[in-house]
Amino acid sequence: MGIVVQKYGGSSVADAEGVKRVARRIVEAKKAGNQVVVVVSAMGDTTDDLIDLANQVSPLPPARELDMLLTAGERISMAVLAMAIHDLGHEARSFTGSQAGVITDAEHGRAKIIDVTPGRIQAALAEGAIAIVAGFQGVSQTTKDITTLGRGGSDTTAVALAVALAADVCEIYSDVDGIFTADPRIEPHARKIPRISYEETLEMAAQGAKILHLRCVEYARRYDMPIHVRSSFSEKEGTWVTSADKVAAEDANQEGMTMEAAIITGVAHDRSQAKITIVGVPDKPGEAAAIFRVIADAQINIDMIVQNVSAAATGLTDISFTLPRGEGQTAMTALTRLQDSVGFASLLYDDSVGKVSIVGAGMSSSPGISARFFEALSEAGVNIGMISTSEIRVSVVVAEVQVTDAVRAAHAAFDLGSDEVEAVVYGGTGR
Amino acid sequence: MGIVVQKYGGSSVADAEGVKRVARRIVEAKKAGNQVVVVVSAMGDTTDDLIDLANQVSPLPPARELDMLLTAGERISMAVLAMAIHDLGHEARSFTGSQAGVITDAEHGRAKIIDVTPGRIQAALAEGAIAIVAGFQGVSQTTKDITTLGRGGSDTTAVALAVALAADVCEIYSDVDGIFTADPRIEPHARKIPRISYEETLEMAAQGAKILHLRCVEYARRYDMPIHVRSSFSEKEGTWVTSADKVAAEDANQEGMTMEAAIITGVAHDRSQAKITIVGVPDKPGEAAAIFRVIADAQINIDMIVQNVSAAATGLTDISFTLPRGEGQTAMTALTRLQDSVGFASLLYDDSVGKVSIVGAGMSSSPGISARFFEALSEAGVNIGMISTSEIRVSVVVAEVQVTDAVRAAHAAFDLGSDEVEAVVYGGTGR
Numbered sequence: 001m002g003i004v005v006q007k008y009g010g011s012s013v014a015d016a017e018g019v020k021r022v023a024r025r026i027v028e029a030k031k032a033g034n035q036v037v038v039v040v041s042a043m044g045d046t047t048d049d050l051i052d053l054a055n056q057v058s059p060l061p062p063a064r065e066l067d068m069l070l071t072a073g074e075r076i077s078m079a080v081l082a083m084a085i086h087d088l089g090h091e092a093r094s095f096t097g098s099q100a101g102v103i104t105d106a107e108h109g110r111a112k113i114i115d116v117t118p119g120r121i122q123a124a125l126a127e128g129a130i131a132i133v134a135g136f137q138g139v140s141q142t143t144k145d146i147t148t149l150g151r152g153g154s155d156t157t158a159v160a161l162a163v164a165l166a167a168d169v170c171e172i173y174s175d176v177d178g179i180f181t182a183d184p185r186i187e188p189h190a191r192k193i194p195r196i197s198y199e200e201t202l203e204m205a206a207q208g209a210k211i212l213h214l215r216c217v218e219y220a221r222r223y224d225m226p227i228h229v230r231s232s233f234s235e236k237e238g239t240w241v242t243s244a245d246k247v248a249a250e251d252a253n254q255e256g257m258t259m260e261a262a263i264i265t266g267v268a269h270d271r272s273q274a275k276i277t278i279v280g281v282p283d284k285p286g287e288a289a290a291i292f293r294v295i296a297d298a299q300i301n302i303d304m305i306v307q308n309v310s311a312a313a314t315g316l317t318d319i320s321f322t323l324p325r326g327e328g329q330t331a332m333t334a335l336t337r338l339q340d341s342v343g344f345a346s347l348l349y350d351d352s353v354g355k356v357s358i359v360g361a362g363m364s365s366s367p368g369i370s371a372r373f374f375e376a377l378s379e380a381g382v383n384i385g386m387i388s389t390s391e392i393r394v395s396v397v398v399a400e401v402q403v404t405d406a407v408r409a410a411h412a413a414f415d416l417g418s419d420e421v422e423a424v425v426y427g428g429t430g431r
Numbered sequence: 432m433g434i435v436v437q438k439y440g441g442s443s444v445a446d447a448e449g450v451k452r453v454a455r456r457i458v459e460a461k462k463a464g465n466q467v468v469v470v471v472s473a474m475g476d477t478t479d480d481l482i483d484l485a486n487q488v489s490p491l492p493p494a495r496e497l498d499m500l501l502t503a504g505e506r507i508s509m510a511v512l513a514m515a516i517h518d519l520g521h522e523a524r525s526f527t528g529s530q531a532g533v534i535t536d537a538e539h540g541r542a543k544i545i546d547v548t549p550g551r552i553q554a555a556l557a558e559g560a561i562a563i564v565a566g567f568q569g570v571s572q573t574t575k576d577i578t579t580l581g582r583g584g585s586d587t588t589a590v591a592l593a594v595a596l597a598a599d600v601c602e603i604y605s606d607v608d609g610i611f612t613a614d615p616r617i618e619p620h621a622r623k624i625p626r627i628s629y630e631e632t633l634e635m636a637a638q639g640a641k642i643l644h645l646r647c648v649e650y651a652r653r654y655d656m657p658i659h660v661r662s663s664f665s666e667k668e669g670t671w672v673t674s675a676d677k678v679a680a681e682d683a684n685q686e687g688m689t690m691e692a693a694i695i696t697g698v699a700h701d702r703s704q705a706k707i708t709i710v711g712v713p714d715k716p717g718e719a720a721a722i723f724r725v726i727a728d729a730q731i732n733i734d735m736i737v738q739n740v741s742a743a744a745t746g747l748t749d750i751s752f753t754l755p756r757g758e759g760q761t762a763m764t765a766l767t768r769l770q771d772s773v774g775f776a777s778l779l780y781d782d783s784v785g786k787v788s789i790v791g792a793g794m795s796s797s798p799g800i801s802a803r804f805f806e807a808l809s810e811a812g813v814n815i816g817m818i819s820t821s822e823i824r825v826s827v828v829v830a831e832v833q834v835t836d837a838v839r840a841a842h843a844a845f846d847l848g849s850d851e852v853e854a855v856v857y858g859g860t861g862r
Contacts, residue, residue, distance in 0.1 A: 020488060050507065053507070061514040078499070079497070144530070144551075
């Protein structure tokens with residue numbers, strides 16, 4: 001009898017009906033002969049409502065108390081879910097992150113998991129019960145205070161528990177059928193990817209595909225825990241995220257598959273970025289370092305950086321980088337203060353940019369991928385602003401209004417589409 | 432520097448404004464030089480809302496999960512209250528019942544406190560912080576599961592913590608100014624009682640005065656912890672609940688007081704009861720035992736019992752008892768099943784009854800109290816259905832429509848009134 005960890009996001013348990021539907025699904029997994037551990041997020045908008053409440057009493061609530069407050073959300077959803085399962089005639093026991101043994105550091109609001117000691121979960125499973133665990137939360141090893149894991153926390157809880165319990169699989173449920181070759185809202189011919197490697201998933205997620213959070217994929221990769229991304233609204237197989245070896249072996253096993261795997265796995269896009277260009281930077285050692293030290297000190301995560309070759313005549317160069325749009329103002333303020341000491345000419349800010357990326361593990365052994373990508377964009381009339389690459393990814397920054405054209409052009413150029421149009425709603429996975 | 436434990440009910444923290452008001456009050460107590468520990472109930476209707484949610488997914492939710500669910504209510508209020516205090520520039524840390532060391536048995540929904548180990552509270556106080564503790568909840572010593580204490584739980588948490596911390600006083604805040612000689616909604620001349628003994632308070636509470644829960648008063652009496660019952664909406668002194676000795680000593684100290692304390696302290700009433708009469712019970716040993724065993728097995732708390740002298744001609748007697756109205760149907764069903772074996776004639780059920788009681792420690796040494804009470808009722812045209820007495824109480828069951836007349840008649844007969852009409856709203860103290 002195997003152990004299955006299932007994670008349900010807030011949209012899957014938004015109301016009593018949703019909770020009952022999920023409960024039936026959990027009971028099915030149990031009836032199929034599995035030991036079932038369920039990680040659940042807060043119901044629907046609960047977290048936002050609690051944040052509103054906090055803001056009503058304090059403009060800047062202390063992080064420890066905010067964590068205490070927000071963890072009430074999962075406490076509610078997990079208890080209600082356990083009740084719904086009980087109502088179907090199966091025993092279910094809910095556990096807080098602390099009770100489930102999710103031990104973290106003391107960084108409230110973005111705690112990292114240090115250890116998982118799921119003794120109480122194992123005891124519940126041994127007694128034949130279904131264990132329901134609050135996602136997103138843990139307890140600090142040093143202060144014994146309640147912590148939250150930050151964005152993507154519930155997915156990370158699920159993978160971490162799956163690893164600690166040596167589960168067969170960690171199933172991540174949301175309202176989409178799996179990971180697609182592109183966002184189906186943009187590319188109606190997008191196809192569900194049956195199997196994808198951790199590395200490709202990380203690149204897709206990092207490049208804006210809102211499927212799984214980076215953190216949970218990194219955790220799964222480190223311990224080689226298979227993730228099955230699927231919809232709580234359908235019975236379809238979703239997308240299996242595993243090691244590249246397993247993806248290749250499974251692809252080879254499939255009847256009718258060619259011996260060569262697809263070179264490109266999917267197209268990701270991201271409309272949440274802005275671009276800052278620093279014009280006329282003196283091309284001498286230390287200038288770039290000074291600039292990016294300022295950005296780093298402001299706690300801003302930058303993404304792509306491009307520095308042009310300096311013009312020989314002037315000895316000046318331009319440096320461009322992309323960053324989350326919400327942090328644009330902070331970065332511009334910090335850089336403006338630096339203008340005199342660095343002596344650059346001016347700053348340009350552009351928040352009408354988008355990023356489009358092609359991702360594929362087969363890319364590194366296939367020359368000409370970038371060329372084919374750029375040609376497709378050119379044929380679609382899309383102008384490229386910036387380029388960056390990794391072993392398994394090529395990303396370009398384009399005008400935001402051209403993101404859709406760029407995604408479709410790339411999708412077609414690498415034959416990613418299916419003939420059918422998939423009827424899916426593409427969304428996030430909640431926390 | 433003394434330790435003060437304050438308890439605020441749900442009506443005091445019903446919304447963000449209420450939370451801020453309570454926060455200011457707590458900070459005042461801290462500024463006055465006290466170490467302050469605050470016990471808080473769930474905000475406003477939170478508990479009812481959570482129970483509604485539970486009922487939407489399960490008609491009979493398991494008690495363990497219901498406790499897990501309901502304790503989310505205090506988790507929210509305590510975190511938000513800590514934030515509001517923080518916003519006033521003072522450090523506050525919230526603690527769950529479990530973190531505060533409230534150790535209970537494993538009886539979900541009505542757990543009893545076994546031990547209080549407030550090490551984390553003491554550490555917070557030692558560091559100059561205000562400690563906010565979730566009322567109504569604890570953790571089971573054996574199963575380590577989260578428990579709730581049942582009705583009056585938050586008051587009990589407050590007294591238990593006050594005892595464990597050797598506090599100077601346990602202040603119980605609600606929306607009324609203290610304990611009154613009668614319900615001011617019924618008797619406008621009711622007067623706030625400045626001092627009252629544990630014993631009298633217990634009798635008042637048991638007889639329907641919705642001031643303090645029996646359980647918390649019993650706890651306070653056992654450890655002689657003074658309770659100060661007061662309003663969170665005013666700065667007035669409330670009612671001090673202490674040992675009879677201290678009440679007497681303090682009364683003697685007051686200038687202008689007569690040497691004799693008032694004989695009657697207050698009038699309590701209760702409209703929540705029903706009366707069952709078992710007609711024609713064979714007057715032989717074992718019949719009453721059989722009847723009340725059935726009632727006890729159905730977990731029904733009965734209050735007054737009256738058995739008439741049996742009629743010599745028939746050898747039959749009638750037995751009447753009162754019980755909470757909500758349990759009437761269960762009791763009638765249980766008794767009906769017993770009809771054949773006991774052989775009684777019929778059952779009468781009356782849910783339009785009320786109970787009116789006079790309570791006073793001076794009663795036992797003052798003859799004629801019952802007579803004066805009954806005369807007053809008679810003059811007011813109130814018919815007495817049943818009578819029961821204790822050392823410091825006389826209670827009568829009357830028609831529900833005559834409860835108001837009976838309370839006013841008793842209040843006047845024992846000169847309990849003040850000349851002024853107190854402008855108060857009389858309500859419960861929440862959990």
